[in-house]
Amino acid sequence: MADWITAGAAGTEPIWEAGWPPLPPGACLWLTGLSGAGKTTLAQALMQRLRDRGAPVEVLDGDIIRQNLTKGLGFSKADRDENIRRIGFVAQLLARNGAIVIVSAISPYREIRDEVRAKIGDPFIEIYVNAPLATCESRDVKGLYQKARAGEIRGFTGIDDPYEAPLNPEVECRTDQETLEESLERVLGLLRSRGFPV
């Protein structure tokens, strides 16, 4: 804290006198896509790169949020929508206070994604993490597709629940056709075009 207090923005007067330094702009990187499309992998790579640049970063992972904010919600459309609405609420709070929020959640329904986009406004950046269902299913990192096919999980996105692809995402990453580095570079390029020092 000492550094921050003594190092004035103009290099002359202490911040103590000047109040808080100007808030850097925040952003909400919203990663949507099927289970297994590569959201978590891309989210982690983005987090690492942004942290390396000194950015305040938070990853809001769908699964973790379900433990902390939306315990008790299921996977009906209404519950999925409420889950996404709450993630959006927290993402908005963080982004408008200068943080870079990376949301990693299937978020299968277009309408609720667009509702969150409308609330958050310009800082909202939709990133479609896109791999064909067959690719995601063959990866089956968590073994969930197998369970869904066996009928052990009901309402699984892509199997017996719809995924509504974004119509105009700011970035689309075809994780079956490009490397992680290439996907990462796509997102960073978009951030650079908006003035972020990444």
Add this chain to the structure above:
Amino acid sequence: MADWITAGAAGTEPIWEAGWPPLPPGACLWLTGLSGAGKTTLAQALMQRLRDRGAPVEVLDGDIIRQNLTKGLGFSKADRDENIRRIGFVAQLLARNGAIVIVSAISPYREIRDEVRAKIGDPFIEIYVNAPLATCESRDVKGLYQKARAGEIRGFTGIDDPYEAPLNPEVECRTDQETLEESLERVLGLLRSRGFPV
């Protein structure tokens, strides 16, 4: 955003090259107390003062959080605890990203307040907004005490549900004995002692 990009922290190199500027320290001002004790009034005054100093501020009001994050939760001990836990989760995210979070919630149970304190750590500042029950009841801003006394509301804190006062709050404001300015000054004094430019 242009200002932020061009104005380097050291006054020489653009932040674009240097990455993000250092993150100012955050804080969580946790206002606890009976309904009618003056939490909202103090929270608003604090918010205004901090905003005037350029701080990134968020007020997490118990009632508003119940609409956005904890819809469906009631007022049993378990539900109250889950409500507080979620507020604490969001407050932690904000505080560790440099925001000053003002929580305004009855938060009647000591154990869950201490759990949140342990999670948030040093940035957690407990402010006991203290007025005797009789004073709060005579104010009865929202008409809730009357309803509780009439049995129309069950489990109302202070009437038929306990309020466990903080044992070692960082600040105590006796709102029945001091002016709003005096209460405000107490909190600002604590913040100043921690190096915040208020």
